[in-house]
Structure formats: structure tokens, C-alpha cells
Amino acid sequence: MQLxxxxxxxxxxxxxxxxxxxxxxVIQPITPGGAKAGPPLVAVDTVGAGYKELVFYVRGKExxxxxxxxxxxxxxxxxxxxxxxxxxxxxxxxxETPDEARGAGHxxxxxxx
Amino acid sequence: MILGRVVGNVVATxxxxxxxxxxxxxxxxxxxxxxxAGSIQLAVDAVGAGEGxxxxxxxxxxxxxxVLGVQNPLAPIDNVIxxxxxxxxxxxxxxxxxx
Numbered sequence: 001m002q003l004x005x006x007x008x009x010x011x012x013x014x015x016x017x018x019x020x021x022x023x024x025x026v027i028q029p030i031t032p033g034g035a036k037a038g039p040p041l042v043a044v045d046t047v048g049a050g051y052k053e054l055v056f057y058v059r060g061k062e063x064x065x066x067x068x069x070x071x072x073x074x075x076x077x078x079x080x081x082x083x084x085x086x087x088x089x090x091x092x093x094x095x096e097t098p099d100e101a102r103g104a105g106h107x108x109x110x111x112x113x
Numbered sequence: 114m115i116l117g118r119v120v121g122n123v124v125a126t127x128x129x130x131x132x133x134x135x136x137x138x139x140x141x142x143x144x145x146x147x148x149x150a151g152s153i154q155l156a157v158d159a160v161g162a163g164e165g166x167x168x169x170x171x172x173x174x175x176x177x178x179x180v181l182g183v184q185n186p187l188a189p190i191d192n193v194i195x196x197x198x199x200x201x202x203x204x205x206x207x208x209x210x211x212x
Binding site for chain 1: 122124127139152153154155156164185187188189191192
């Protein structure tokens with residue numbers, strides 16, 4: 001699994017029948033520091049992610065499994081929306097996340113770890 | 114399997130149900146000298162690892178699901194922390210959990 005930011009949506013009317021009903025988003029893999037980590041890619045959304053949200057995604061065989069039980073022919077799937085993460089001694093919090101969903105002790109405003 | 118250093122953790126409420134109750138950690142792949150060797154990955158913890166620990170990461174889905182004992186054979190998990198490393202010895206010298 002890797003970190004990424006949603007940077008766009010994809011609409012494709014004409015596609016392989018087994019991809020019908022899937023929602024495509026363009027994601028930019030990033031480092032915890034926010035720097036780009038490779039080129040953007042198109043991923044299937046399985047968790048209801050939206051534009052500018054911080055997510056984690058899987059690649060390869062597991063990407064299809066995330067859309068189980070159909071297992072469509074895809075190679076990248078968003079599997080979670082990140083509320084907050086801690087990287088070494090830097091703390092990042094998704095601005096979209098409501099306060100109550102943030103992990104206890106992971107908010108810089110509380111002075112926790 | 115790869116060597117890694119746990120460099121942080123991740124909190125996610127809205128996620129694939131197969132991740133429920135699992136601890137997600139940020140892992141920086143490292144070489145035997147302890148230097149960064151690749152881009153940071155998310156891995157599910159199976160051994161109680163914490164920040165700063167040197168760990169073994171299984172980066173293959175089938176084995177990751179086996180280690181975690183997940184019931185769903187289609188759980189979309191591809192990285193699992195399967196061990197905490199005490200010491201690595203190589204030409205570069207000895208790399209320890211706590212230098």
C-alpha cells in the first residue's frame with residue numbers, strides 16, 4: 001500500500017463491460033512529506049474518496065480484490081481515506097477530516113505524539 | 114521480503130473492511146547500512162512493531178494474508194510486517210535495532 005492524493009476524476013463511457021459501475025480517480029502517489037513519488041495513475045475508488053483527499057491504495061492483483069467479489073481487471077485501487085498520519089516527528093492531518101475522526105494523540109493541536 | 118524502518122503510522126476511518134482492527138504503519142525500505150532504499154510503503158503490523166523499529170516486511174499479498182490470518186481470501190492487503198529485526202550483519206558492518 002502507498003500514500004497518494006486524489007488529483008482528479010475520470011469519466012469513460014465506452015469501456016470494457018467488466019469495468020461498468022466502477023469509479024475512476026486520478027491519484028498522485030506522494031511521500032509523507034507531500035512530494036510527488038512517481039507519475040500520477042488512474043485507480044478505482046472503493047471507499048468513496050474525493051478530490052484533494054489523502055488516500056492509500058494497492059497495486060497489482062490486490063487492486064482487483066478490493067472490488068470483490070467481482071474482481072474486475074484493474075491494477076490500482078484506493079482502499080482507504082487517511083484521517084491523519086505521523087511521519088517521524090512531523091504530523092499531517094487531512095483538512096477534510098472532522099475532529100472526532102482524527103486519531104487520538106495524532107493532532108498537532110493537542111500536543112500529543 | 115525486505116528490510117525496513119518504521120517511520121510513522123496512519124489513521125484511517127473510512128477504509129476497506131478487511132483493514133478493520135489492523136495497525137497501519139509507514140515503513141521506509143532500507144539497505145543493510147540502514148540507508149533509505151525505495152519509497153515509503155504502508156504495511157499492516159503483525160508483530161507489535163513501533164516507530165523506529167527495524168523490521169522485515171513481506172511484500173506479497175498471498176503471504177501477507179496468511180501471516181495476518183485474515184478470513185477473506187480476497188483481502189486487498191499487500192504488505193505486512195512479519196518480524197522485528199535485532200541485528201543485520203553484512204559487508205557494510207552490523208546494523209542493529211537500536212544503534
